[in-house]
Amino acid sequence: MKLSNFFIFSFFISGFLWSVQVEGSTRHHHNHHQHQHQHNNNNPNIYKNDPKKHQIYGFKPTKLFVFGDSYVDTGNNRKSIANSWKKPYGVTFPGKPSGRFSDGRVLTDYLAKFFGVKSPVPYRWMKYATNRLRYGVNFAYGGTGVFNTLVPEPNMTTQIDFFQKLMAESVYTKADIEESSLFLLSLAGNDYGAYLATGGTVQNLPAFITSVVNQLVINMKRVNQLGAKKIAVTALEPLGCLPQSTILNSFQQCNATENTAVDFHNSLLQQAVEKLNNETIGSTFMILDLFSSFNTVLNSKGVPGSTRFETPLKPCCMGISKEYSCGSMNEKGEKMYTVCNDPKSAFFWDRVHPTEAGWNAIYNALKSTLTQKIL
Numbered sequence: 001m002k003l004s005n006f007f008i009f010s011f012f013i014s015g016f017l018w019s020v021q022v023e024g025s026t027r028h029h030h031n032h033h034q035h036q037h038q039h040n041n042n043n044p045n046i047y048k049n050d051p052k053k054h055q056i057y058g059f060k061p062t063k064l065f066v067f068g069d070s071y072v073d074t075g076n077n078r079k080s081i082a083n084s085w086k087k088p089y090g091v092t093f094p095g096k097p098s099g100r101f102s103d104g105r106v107l108t109d110y111l112a113k114f115f116g117v118k119s120p121v122p123y124r125w126m127k128y129a130t131n132r133l134r135y136g137v138n139f140a141y142g143g144t145g146v147f148n149t150l151v152p153e154p155n156m157t158t159q160i161d162f163f164q165k166l167m168a169e170s171v172y173t174k175a176d177i178e179e180s181s182l183f184l185l186s187l188a189g190n191d192y193g194a195y196l197a198t199g200g201t202v203q204n205l206p207a208f209i210t211s212v213v214n215q216l217v218i219n220m221k222r223v224n225q226l227g228a229k230k231i232a233v234t235a236l237e238p239l240g241c242l243p244q245s246t247i248l249n250s251f252q253q254c255n256a257t258e259n260t261a262v263d264f265h266n267s268l269l270q271q272a273v274e275k276l277n278n279e280t281i282g283s284t285f286m287i288l289d290l291f292s293s294f295n296t297v298l299n300s301k302g303v304p305g306s307t308r309f310e311t312p313l314k315p316c317c318m319g320i321s322k323e324y325s326c327g328s329m330n331e332k333g334e335k336m337y338t339v340c341n342d343p344k345s346a347f348f349w350d351r352v353h354p355t356e357a358g359w360n361a362i363y364n365a366l367k368s369t370l371t372q373k374i375l
């Protein structure tokens, strides 16, 4: 992998977070039967909540436990530091800011919908929603990484500590975790943004990428040791296609140099996941390939079943100049950003995050793999 000409990507913009959530598509559950493999077929109890689904060989999670960043965060971030709590975030869903880094639903919400469960409650709000604990918990914080970033929020290790604490308090049983829970780890790039923003050099980037993937693998092994039997991890999306990179060419084309670095991260991750699966019984670990799904959607301006995006690289909401971002206000309370007329027609919401329509398209692109790999 040639990274010698790799240069700074201004990946870390203060106030961007990565979030994902989705709910409420009308699609009902589908016939995964043909794709079933032989996981978990020894435990009939996992279907007890859904007698109508006769998936003898399938795995049907009823709980999601989510770790990571703004691509999956549904409201853990503090209002004082996150744009996700400012207008116009949340304008499409739920109609006001909800802590999601989008105009609406994010990846977590769409995955929950896929499994027919409610989106798991953000960890920060769990004591106000104990009735939702049966769907799992979302521990993800926008802006975070596997290492500490510029955002003063818990890194992935600390997020897993929170989960471990709930286990120690018997909020969940080992059986809950082993038999009916899907774990999702999202790493969308904040470690790299922080690395470059704090003077990390391009020469050392390959070594840093290696250490990021190694730490991610440590985290995956740790949740496995805590009982998780189904662990999905996101491949890094094409960072060079995010508006923060393509703004330099008026959102015309992706930055290939940056995507080369992403390839390196993803190939290390792919090898690591293969190795982990070789070392464990069944297919415990899987990759949610955001790299391919972003590329598919961006290249074909949508996928069947999703919106058509006429200018997929162009974000809907942007600061009026470099100092401002989506949601910024000046001292007088005036908006320092512009929003497109129809967020449903845009793939990207802000400089780094898809819109709800964007996530819906990603979800449609991912669905076939989800069926094969998880169910």
Ligand SMILES: *[C@@H]1O[C@H](CO)[C@@H](O)[C@H](O)[C@H]1NC(C)=O
Binding pocket: 006, 007, 008, 009, 010, 248, 255, 256, 257, 258
């Ligand atoms: C692509 O990104 C690299 C690294 O951030 C930067 O040095 C380069 O100028 C960018 N290329 C283009 C064509 O924007």
Ligand SMILES: *[C@@H]1O[C@H](CO)[C@@H](O)[C@H](O)[C@H]1NC(C)=O
Binding pocket: 146, 147, 148, 155, 156, 157, 158, 215
């Ligand atoms: C995660 O955060 C904690 C608390 O700041 C820190 O002690 C720990 O070293 C961090 N873990 C990693 C892997 O960076």
Ligand SMILES: *[C@@H]1O[C@H](CO)[C@@H](O)[C@H](O)[C@H]1NC(C)=O
Binding pocket: 271, 272, 274, 275, 278
């Ligand atoms: C996993 O096992 C397969 C089959 O034994 C082997 O071909 C492959 O090289 C292994 N992969 C890794 C990363 O260890």
